[in-house]
Amino acid sequence: MASEPKTITNSNIEDIFDSSLNLEETHFNDGYTQGYNDGQISGKDEGRQVGLKLGFQVGEELGFYKGCVDVWNSAIRVDPTRFSTRIQKSIKQMEDLIQKYPILEPENESVNEIMDSLRLKFRAICATLGVKLEYDGYPKSSVEVKDVGF
Amino acid sequence: MEGSLADELYSETLQLSNVKSDPTSIVDSKQSDSNDCDGDDLWHDDGSLWDGSSEELDKSSDLDREWQRRRNQFHTIGYRDGVIAGKEASAQEGFNVGFKESVLLGYNLGLVRGVTSVLACLPDGLIEKLVETQEKRNKFRCLHESVHSLSTTDALKLFHDEITTNKTVEQSENADSSSHSAGLQDHSSRCSLLGKYSEELQSILHESPAIEVHLALDQ
Numbered sequence: 001m002a003s004e005p006k007t008i009t010n011s012n013i014e015d016i017f018d019s020s021l022n023l024e025e026t027h028f029n030d031g032y033t034q035g036y037n038d039g040q041i042s043g044k045d046e047g048r049q050v051g052l053k054l055g056f057q058v059g060e061e062l063g064f065y066k067g068c069v070d071v072w073n074s075a076i077r078v079d080p081t082r083f084s085t086r087i088q089k090s091i092k093q094m095e096d097l098i099q100k101y102p103i104l105e106p107e108n109e110s111v112n113e114i115m116d117s118l119r120l121k122f123r124a125i126c127a128t129l130g131v132k133l134e135y136d137g138y139p140k141s142s143v144e145v146k147d148v149g150f
Numbered sequence: 151m152e153g154s155l156a157d158e159l160y161s162e163t164l165q166l167s168n169v170k171s172d173p174t175s176i177v178d179s180k181q182s183d184s185n186d187c188d189g190d191d192l193w194h195d196d197g198s199l200w201d202g203s204s205e206e207l208d209k210s211s212d213l214d215r216e217w218q219r220r221r222n223q224f225h226t227i228g229y230r231d232g233v234i235a236g237k238e239a240s241a242q243e244g245f246n247v248g249f250k251e252s253v254l255l256g257y258n259l260g261l262v263r264g265v266t267s268v269l270a271c272l273p274d275g276l277i278e279k280l281v282e283t284q285e286k287r288n289k290f291r292c293l294h295e296s297v298h299s300l301s302t303t304d305a306l307k308l309f310h311d312e313i314t315t316n317k318t319v320e321q322s323e324n325a326d327s328s329s330h331s332a333g334l335q336d337h338s339s340r341c342s343l344l345g346k347y348s349e350e351l352q353s354i355l356h357e358s359p360a361i362e363v364h365l366a367l368d369q
Contacts, residue, residue, distance in 0.1 A: 024224045031228025032235075039236025044244035046237070051248025052313070056306055058249075059256025060263070067264020070363040071280075075272060078279040078360055103257065106249040107242070131271045135263050137302020 055106070058115075061139060062101060065118055068133060069095050072125075087128055094121045252309065258348045258365075259297070259305055265351060265363055266294035280360045289354045297347050308344055 072091050076083050083091075097118050102108040119139075126133050269277060269290050281287045300308075348365075355363055 024220065027221050027224035028228035031225035031230075032232035033228075035229035035232025035234075036236035036239075037232075038229075039233035039238075040240040041236075042233070043237030043240040044247075047241035047244025047246075048248035048251075051245035051250075052252045052310065053248075053306060054245075055249035055252035056256035056309060057302060059253035059258075060260035060302060060305070061256075063257035063260025063262075064264040064267075065260075066257075067261040067266075067363065068268045069264075071265050071268040071272075071361060074280055074361045074363075075276055077362075079276055082273075082276055103253055104250055106246055106253075131268075133264075133267045133271070135267070135298060135302070136300075137305070 051106070057137070057139070058106075058111075059103065060137070061115070062098060062103060062118075064135070064138075065094060065122060066098050068122070069098065084128075087125060090121055090125050090128075094118060094125070097121070251313075255309060255344065256305075259344060261363070261365065262293065262297050262347045262351045265355075265361070266290055266297060269361075270294045281358050282360075286354060286358055289350075293347065293350055293354065305344065312344075 069091055072083075073095070076088055076091070080088075097114050100110075101114050101118075102111065105111075122133075269281070272280070277287065281290060351363075352365060355361060355365075
């Protein structure tokens with residue numbers, strides 16, 4: 001971008017400023033490209049760390065419900081008189097919700113809704129049965145899920 | 151004479167621009183020397199040749215520094231913007247990768263928690279129908295106790311260490327395999343710790359046909 005400085009006219013002076021502006025843009029763009037590439041690498045890694053954490057928690061909660069539902073269903077099978085039809089219906093609904101949950105699609109928009117319904121149903125069943133089934137790490141609210149760190 | 155007047159008026163600007171546009175600077179200054187017959191006189195009138203040139207040198211290095219400073223400044227601003235944009239573009243992809251890596255492991259641990267927790271608080275009379283012998287009931291109780299003492303946070307730490315160790319082992323295997331054999335053993339014992347709960351559940355369930363648990367996830 002070397003301008004000819006032999007005869008300086010107004011247009012040439014503008015050229016000089018133009019070229020310096022272009023250089024600034026070039027340097028900005030060079031930096032941007034470098035930054036973008038570096039950012040992509042670190043962004044992917046940071047995203048993965050968050051995904052690992054949340055995936056584990058979601059999987060654990062879902063597996064927990066599944067384990068509960070399976071044992072309850074087994075208990076209903078050996079002794080149906082112990083469970084009211086209302087409870088049996090709730091357990092069946094939980095089973096359907098778990099079945100429906102797209103566990104390998106974190107971007108699926110239905111996940112939050114299904115998980116909320118599962119939590120409600122689970123709490124209702126536990127209250128009716130008079131049992132307290134929770135573990136250290138069981139999400140009491142959606143805020144708490146984010147607080148758990150490595 | 152008009153040309154030389156222009157040269158005289160703008161000589162400083164010209165010299166500076168020549169420094170800026172490096173490749174042409176030598177040619178340009180040679181041309182202006184040969185064209186301008188008064189050039190030599192003017193040069194010497196200012197003072198000694200050496201003083202003049204060292205002054206020029208100072209100015210040019212000042213300009214270089216300024217130029218470099220500006221270059222770095224714009225490069226840095228661009229880099230910062232680029233990092234933010236690059237992170238935004240790839241964070242979701244990374245999240246999905248991590249999520250799929252861990253969700254099934256978490257599921258298996260949760261399954262152990264769920265099965266043993268419900269069994270632990272079933273009323274007497276009902277549990278006997280599901281798990282016939284005291285020995286098996288004890289096995290379930292032990293498994294429940296050990297898995298219940300492990301919080302999600304601890305399990306996550308365990309899992310995270312496992313992954314990190316996995317990575318370092320992979321990396322070090324290329325460089326030096328012998329010195330990291332201890333780390334490899336450590337890793338395998340950790341790896342089985344989370345998996346052990348699942349295996350144990352599986353083996354007790356195998357002996358308890360009344361309890362139907364779907365261990366495999368049909369997806």
